Amino acid sequence: MFTVISTARVYPPNEETLLDTRTVPGELKWAASPTEGGWEEVSIMDEKNVPIRTYQVCNVMEPSQSNWLRTDWIPRSGAQRIYVEIKFTLRDCNSLPGVTGTCKETFNLYYYESNNDREHYIRESNFLKIDTVAADESFTQVDIGDRIMKLNTEVRDVKVTTRKGFYLAFQDVGACIALVSVRVFYKTCPLTVRNLATFPDTNTGADTSSLVEVRGSCVNQSEEREEPKMYCGADGEWLVPIGGCVCNLGYEERSGVCQACTVGFNRAVSTDRACSKCPPHSHSEKEGAAVCDCNPGYYRSESDPASMPCTQPPSAPQQLISEVNETSVVLEWSAPLRLGGRSDISYSVDCLLCHGPESQTGNRTQIGNVLFSPQQSGLRATRVCVSELQAHTRYTFTILARNGVSQGHSAGAGQSVSVTLTTNQAAPSPVTSIQAGDVTRHGVSLAWQQPDRPNGVILEYEVKYYEKDQKESSYRIMKTASRSADITGLSPLTVYLYQVRARTAAGYGEFSGPLEFSTNSDPLPLIGDAASSTLLLLSISGGVILLLTSTAVFIISRRYKHIWIYVDPFTYEDPDQAVHEFAKEIDATYIHIEKVIGIGEFGEVCSGRLRLQGKREIYVAIKSLKAAYSNKQRQDFLSEASIMGQFDHPNIIRLEGVVTRCKPVMIITEYMENGSLDAFLRKHDGHFTVIQLVGMLRGIASGMKYLSDMSYVHRDLAARNILVNSNLVCKVSDFGLSRVLQEDPENAYTTRVTGTYHSPGGKIPIRWTSPEAIAYRKFTPSSDTWSYGVVMWEVMSYGERPYWDMSNQDVIKAIDEGYRLPPPMDCPVCLHQLMLDCWQTERTHRPSFTQILNMLDKLIRNPTTTLRRTGGDRPVPSLLEPVGGPEFVSVWSAEDCLQAIGMGMYRDTLTTAGYTSPDSLLTLTHQDMTSIGIITPSHQDQILASVQQVLLSHMQQIQEQMPDSMVPV
Ligand code: ACK
Numbered sequence: 001m002f003t004v005i006s007t008a009r010v011y012p013p014n015e016e017t018l019l020d021t022r023t024v025p026g027e028l029k030w031a032a033s034p035t036e037g038g039w040e041e042v043s044i045m046d047e048k049n050v051p052i053r054t055y056q057v058c059n060v061m062e063p064s065q066s067n068w069l070r071t072d073w074i075p076r077s078g079a080q081r082i083y084v085e086i087k088f089t090l091r092d093c094n095s096l097p098g099v100t101g102t103c104k105e106t107f108n109l110y111y112y113e114s115n116n117d118r119e120h121y122i123r124e125s126n127f128l129k130i131d132t133v134a135a136d137e138s139f140t141q142v143d144i145g146d147r148i149m150k151l152n153t154e155v156r157d158v159k160v161t162t163r164k165g166f167y168l169a170f171q172d173v174g175a176c177i178a179l180v181s182v183r184v185f186y187k188t189c190p191l192t193v194r195n196l197a198t199f200p201d202t203n204t205g206a207d208t209s210s211l212v213e214v215r216g217s218c219v220n221q222s223e224e225r226e227e228p229k230m231y232c233g234a235d236g237e238w239l240v241p242i243g244g245c246v247c248n249l250g251y252e253e254r255s256g257v258c259q260a261c262t263v264g265f266n267r268a269v270s271t272d273r274a275c276s277k278c279p280p281h282s283h284s285e286k287e288g289a290a291v292c293d294c295n296p297g298y299y300r301s302e303s304d305p306a307s308m309p310c311t312q313p314p315s316a317p318q319q320l321i322s323e324v325n326e327t328s329v330v331l332e333w334s335a336p337l338r339l340g341g342r343s344d345i346s347y348s349v350d351c352l353l354c355h356g357p358e359s360q361t362g363n364r365t366q367i368g369n370v371l372f373s374p375q376q377s378g379l380r381a382t383r384v385c386v387s388e389l390q391a392h393t394r395y396t397f398t399i400l401a402r403n404g405v406s407q408g409h410s411a412g413a414g415q416s417v418s419v420t421l422t423t424n425q426a427a428p429s430p431v432t433s434i435q436a437g438d439v440t441r442h443g444v445s446l447a448w449q450q451p452d453r454p455n456g457v458i459l460e461y462e463v464k465y466y467e468k469d470q471k472e473s474s475y476r477i478m479k480t481a482s483r484s485a486d487i488t489g490l491s492p493l494t495v496y497l498y499q500v501r502a503r504t505a506a507g508y509g510e511f512s513g514p515l516e517f518s519t520n521s522d523p524l525p526l527i528g529d530a531a532s533s534t535l536l537l538l539s540i541s542g543g544v545i546l547l548l549t550s551t552a553v554f555i556i557s558r559r560y561k562h563i564w565i566y567v568d569p570f571t572y573e574d575p576d577q578a579v580h581e582f583a584k585e586i587d588a589t590y591i592h593i594e595k596v597i598g599i600g601e602f603g604e605v606c607s608g609r610l611r612l613q614g615k616r617e618i619y620v621a622i623k624s625l626k627a628a629y630s631n632k633q634r635q636d637f638l639s640e641a642s643i644m645g646q647f648d649h650p651n652i653i654r655l656e657g658v659v660t661r662c663k664p665v666m667i668i669t670e671y672m673e674n675g676s677l678d679a680f681l682r683k684h685d686g687h688f689t690v691i692q693l694v695g696m697l698r699g700i701a702s703g704m705k706y707l708s709d710m711s712y713v714h715r716d717l718a719a720r721n722i723l724v725n726s727n728l729v730c731k732v733s734d735f736g737l738s739r740v741l742q743e744d745p746e747n748a749y750t751t752r753v754t755g756t757y758h759s760p761g762g763k764i765p766i767r768w769t770s771p772e773a774i775a776y777r778k779f780t781p782s783s784d785t786w787s788y789g790v791v792m793w794e795v796m797s798y799g800e801r802p803y804w805d806m807s808n809q810d811v812i813k814a815i816d817e818g819y820r821l822p823p824p825m826d827c828p829v830c831l832h833q834l835m836l837d838c839w840q841t842e843r844t845h846r847p848s849f850t851q852i853l854n855m856l857d858k859l860i861r862n863p864t865t866t867l868r869r870t871g872g873d874r875p876v877p878s879l880l881e882p883v884g885g886p887e888f889v890s891v892w893s894a895e896d897c898l899q900a901i902g903m904g905m906y907r908d909t910l911t912t913a914g915y916t917s918p919d920s921l922l923t924l925t926h927q928d929m930t931s932i933g934i935i936t937p938s939h940q941d942q943i944l945a946s947v948q949q950v951l952l953s954h955m956q957q958i959q960e961q962m963p964d965s966m967v968p969v
Helices: 528-547 550-561 575-582 631-644 677-683 690-709 771-776 781-796 808-816 829-838 849-861 887-891 894-900 904-912 926-932 937-960
Strands: 015-020 031-033 040-045 051-058 067-070 081-090 106-114 128-134 139-144 147-159 165-172 176-189 192-194 197-199 212-215 222-232 238-247 251-254 257-260 318-325 328-334 346-351 358-361 364-367 370-373 383-387 394-402 416-422 435-439 444-447 460-467 476-480 484-487 495-504 515-518 591-599 604-610 618-624 655-659 666-670 722-724 730-732
Touching (some): 128 147, 165 176, 197 222, 238 251, 328 394, 328 416, 435 515, 444 495, 460 484, 476 484, 575 631, 591 618, 631 655, 631 666, 677 781, 690 781, 690 849, 771 781, 771 808, 781 829, 781 849, 829 849, 894 904
Antiparallel strands (some): 015 176, 040 051, 051 176, 067 165, 081 147, 081 176, 106 128, 106 165, 192 197, 212 222, 251 257, 318 328, 328 383, 358 364, 364 370, 370 383, 394 416, 435 444, 444 484, 460 476, 460 495, 591 604, 618 666, 655 666
16 A cells, blocks of 8 residues: 655645545545446555545556546536646556556546536546546655655646536556546636725636636725726736726725824825825814814815915005095005915905996906006005096095905905095096187187096186197197187198197196197188088178178177088098097996887887986987897998087987997987977877977978088988977987088089989988989088978978879979979968978079078068968068068067076076077077086076977967967968
8 A cells, every 4th residue: 555745735825626535534435437346446544644545446467448437526616627636656567577568657537517416327438538647757756665656746627617517537548557636626816906906706717818807896995096907817817907996085005905094184185195294274183084174263265275274364454555646546555464374365446436337448447437457356466546536525445455265254344454535626638529610811710529527617728729830839828718719810821730628626637639730721711512602691691791680690600600510420440439439338227218119220219218427317219229230230320329429409319328338239319209290290280380380490490500500411301300309399310311511522422313212322212302412412401401391391281291192203203394392281471482492493592501590580580470471472571681670589588588497597697608689599509508607417408498499489479469360270
């Protein structure tokens, strides 16, 4: 028998043993075939004297041996490849005396997969061969009796994947063998932790080259950084770790596990490897803190990293000083004593009296009118300039310091410092928009607008002028209380520079930029058709003019004082500049729209209320520009405002302002309660007296005279474009179609209008338009006169359609053939005569608006002799006839008139300024009133609205005492 040396073995950690004959207690009792004379179970003692089971066979002398030995069923336990380690001794045939060729030195190893753990019989042919096993070079010496034998160890492996278990078989073919031990095992990659991920014990794959992919799971208190993966190789080794996990915040990696940060420490960002001590002014009370909490009174802003110390809001700014300069103030302060441990300090300025919409433009903030430079909040520097404050007003400014942790933690007054100051009385802002009107050889008329910020009552204006060549070395000064000046005594054909400044109780404002203008070489002033025709009229009437009443002289003199030429907004490159030159931008929040009253060419027309700061609320009409508009439409729409904004007359619709900086774009005008004149008259057919109708016509003529004096041609004068207010005052509106008079009219407007009456300039209202304007677009104040005649006819016929239902072509033809509209029913002859004068084919024979106005005034003054005749039975007065006597003035004075409208307090002011007759009051404009010191807007409105009305109703009383032929129509 054998004694086995040193058989004690320790299994490697990546091998799972399925069978080890050396650990089987008792006999193995494997199935041998043949049962006798083949394999034999033999017990031997190992080196520790522990009995072990072996199988032996040694039939070397007999031929054709096939001795099978089969193990019991071995469960594969999930293994896919098993390893069989056989320790055996094998006798060298040569060492056996007397053996023949039958002796073998190998045996065969087989396997058979099966689910059956108790197979009685397995056919030998069902076994699959694993290998033929021979003794090899490496062996251990075994002491067998008195001889030394070699103990071989051979390992074979095979894939077992189809059944739950398998049997092994050893076939001896005639060798002398002792199977000392058989161990069956498979290989695993043992449980491991790599990159904070746990990989479980994993069976190797079925093939020798297979890699099993295994997903790891993060260890406690950690989370995946990138999916952890590793491969289990066939030899039970882990290969290629990928991805891994990181410890949760508040934990750090120690010895492959995540351990909580201790008290007073934190780990707040995953890129930090280890826990760190809490930053200053913070603490952690529990283990595992991700973030240390701030100590009481200390804070962290949302953007502060947790590693940053906790900080505090700043204390108040110090040493606030203010320096007032008129209506500006410079505020300066020093940084707070305590910055709270931060560097992101900023300041804001609070101003209790500064209201209104806020905007940031360039490097300044605007709140209402007040400007903060560089801004009102978020100031980095310790200085701010606040300007455009109200003069003479007490303001309190508070400077507030804040930093990143002020939000919600500010201790209020603790962070701010205040100063109260009073602004000075300020000089007026510079005069802008000076315009030159009448230029002669020796003089020029200048006019200008009031400064944007008068900062008080303007006492006078100073005009400085000097020859351009002489620079300012010798200049002359002229003072005036009004916003116009006639400069005389200039040298002909010389370029002069003119500057204007305003004076209030606070002193002079700055001079305007210089306006450059040359005097004429031409001895006669020529300003548009209206002026020349007036001069013509004056020269024709020669001595007659001397007979004009003081009123007429007054009107003419005022007219010359105010020559001002209308500026075509289309000559501006930037249409917005034009609109802002002539129209005030209104904050949309000051407007309350109440209802839609109509549809205009560009969108809805609404009525509503407007309350401007410091002014009483007024009713307004609001024209808005529809939502989807082109640039061209916006420009056309706003051009109406640019035109309207240049006018200031009681019979021209007044522009309140525009809204262009937000949508919808709007034009705000005064509200006219009775809407358009044509509809109004149709609604009240037959309800008015002739004198009331003439009163309306007078208003329209007065407005048109004003426009023609400004060289403005309306082009669409018609009753539908006249608006009527609650006092029956008529005002010219709709400046959409109109264009400025061209310098050289012969060159312009030559487009011949064809059948459709559309031309590049727009539609032409045929029934209202003069023949020369229709034929070759010759639009002049005389073509407006033609239209005025048609308006007269519309008014006297209570809104009848001119030429009734005749076609446009027929109208043109009829006019060409000399046909004219007949007098409307009950129309006084003189009025129809005036219409016929307006419809003279030769335009120069038509009356100017000055003449029309004089004529109407004459009719109003002498209603008993002029208005009573209807039907053309008696001769009518000529337009050039001298204006009638002063009956009107004698019965009714300017003083009475002012008294009647509750404005008696202005009697002296107006008389001193030359407004002595009632009809001189009719020429008053807002501008006139402001310049003579009637500055209260409501009083100005009251005077404008009521004077015409009172005078007309007075005339009506006179008329009522007339004979019955003068019945209301
Ligand atoms: O005839 P109406 O009532 O008077 O209908 C038209 C409509 O808007 C479209 O133009 C009316 N409208 C225009 N401007 C004013 C205004 N300033 N005051 C009152 N109504 C106005 C016009």
